[in-house]
Amino acid sequence: MSQPVVVAIDGPAGAGKSTIARRVAARLGFVYIDSGAMYRAVALWALRGNVNLEDAARLEQMAQAARIDFAPGGSTVFLNGENVSDAIRTPEVSQAASKVSALPGVRRALVEKQRQMGATQSVVMEGRDIGSVVFRNADVKIFLDADPAARAQRRALELEEKGETASPEDVARELAERDRRDSTRATAPLVQAPGAVRLDTTRLSIEEVEQVILGIISQHRA
Numbered sequence: 001m002s003q004p005v006v007v008a009i010d011g012p013a014g015a016g017k018s019t020i021a022r023r024v025a026a027r028l029g030f031v032y033i034d035s036g037a038m039y040r041a042v043a044l045w046a047l048r049g050n051v052n053l054e055d056a057a058r059l060e061q062m063a064q065a066a067r068i069d070f071a072p073g074g075s076t077v078f079l080n081g082e083n084v085s086d087a088i089r090t091p092e093v094s095q096a097a098s099k100v101s102a103l104p105g106v107r108r109a110l111v112e113k114q115r116q117m118g119a120t121q122s123v124v125m126e127g128r129d130i131g132s133v134v135f136r137n138a139d140v141k142i143f144l145d146a147d148p149a150a151r152a153q154r155r156a157l158e159l160e161e162k163g164e165t166a167s168p169e170d171v172a173r174e175l176a177e178r179d180r181r182d183s184t185r186a187t188a189p190l191v192q193a194p195g196a197v198r199l200d201t202t203r204l205s206i207e208e209v210e211q212v213i214l215g216i217i218s219q220h221r222a
Contacts, residue, residue: 002221004118004120004121004122004123005030005122005123005140005217005220005221006118006122006123006125006135006137006138006139006140007021007024007030007122007123007124007125007138007139007140007142007213007217008125008126008130008131008134008135008138008140008141008142008193008196009021009024009125009126009127009130009131009142009143009144009213010126010127010128010129010130010131010132010141010142010143010144010190010192010193010196011126011128011142011143011144011145011190012145012151012175012178012179012182012190013151013155013178013179013182014146014150014151014152014154014155014175015145015146015151015201016146016154016201016206016209017126017127017144018126019206020126020144020209020210020213021124021125021126023206023210024124024210024213024214024217025072025073025123025124026073026074027214028073028122028214028217029072029073029122030072030073030121030122030123030124031070031071031072031073031117031121031122031123031124032070032073032074032075032123032124032125033070033114033117033118033123033124033125034070034075034077035110035114035125035127036097037068037070037077037088038068038110038113038114039097039100039101039106039110040088040089040093040094040097041066041068041077041079041084041088042059042062042063042066042097042100042106042110043088043093043096043097043099043100044079044084044087044088044093044096045062045066045079045080046059046062046096046100047092047093047096049062053096053099053100054099056103056105056106057105059100059103059105059106060103060105060106060109063100063105063106063109063110064109066079066080066113067079067080067081068110068113070117072121111133111134114134114135115134115135118135118138128182128188128189128190129188129189129190130193131143131193131195131196132188132191132193132194133188136193138193139220140197140213140216140217140220141193141195141196141197142196142197142213142216143192143193143196143197143198143199144199144201144209145198145199145200145201146200146201146202147200147202148172148175148176149172150201150202151175152168152171152172152175153168155171155174155175156168156171159171197216199212199213
C-alpha cells in the first residue's frame with residue numbers, strides 16, 4: 001500500500017480554497033477533511049443530547065469521543081456511524097457550531113482527529129493554518145491567493161448563489177477586515193507556511209488551478 005499523501009491548502013477568503021480542495025480530493029479519491037462539518041457534527045450531537053453550549057468541559061469530552069468520518073472523494077459526513085450530511089446543515093446547527101468552534105478544547109480535540117485522519121489515509125484540507133499548524137509536515141503545501149478585487153467578486157457571486165445580496169463595496173470591506181483579523185491574530189495567524197507553493201488564482205479558471213495543483217501532487221508522488 002502506498003504512503004498516505006497530505007495536501008494542505010491555505011489562503012485568504014475568496015481565493016477559491018474550498019472549491020479547489022473538494023475538486024482535487026474528488027479527482028484523486030482522497031478524503032476531503034471539511035473542518036466546518038466536524039464542528040457542526042459535534043454541535044449536532046450536543047443539541048441532540050440537550051447539552052449546554054456554554055459547558056466547555058463537556059463539549060471538549062464530546063469532541064474527543066465523537067467518531068467523525070468522511071467518504072473518500074465525496075462530501076458525505078458520518079457521526080458515530082450515522083450519515084449526518086444533511087442534518088448538520090440546518091440553521092440551528094449552524095448557530096450552535098459557531099459557539100462550539102470558539103472553544104479551545106474542542107478545537108484541540110478536532111485538530112488531533114484531523115491529524116489522525118492524515119496519518120492513515122490520503123487527505124486534502126483547506127483553511128488558514130493547515131500547513132502552518134494542523135499539518136506542518138504536509139507532503140504538499142499550497143498557498144492560494146488572488147488580488148482583493150477578484151476575491152471580492154467571487155465572494156459576491158457565492159452570496160448571490162445562496163440568495164443573499166451585498167454590494168461589491170461591502171464585500172470588499174468585509175474581506176479586508178477579515179484579512180486583517182486573520183493575519184494579526186495571536187493564535188495560528190494566516191501565513192504562507194514554509195515550503196508552500198504560492199499560486200495566484202486572479203486570472204486562472206477553477207479548472208486551471210485544479211490542473212496546476214494536480215501537477216504539483218503528481219510531481220510529489222513520482
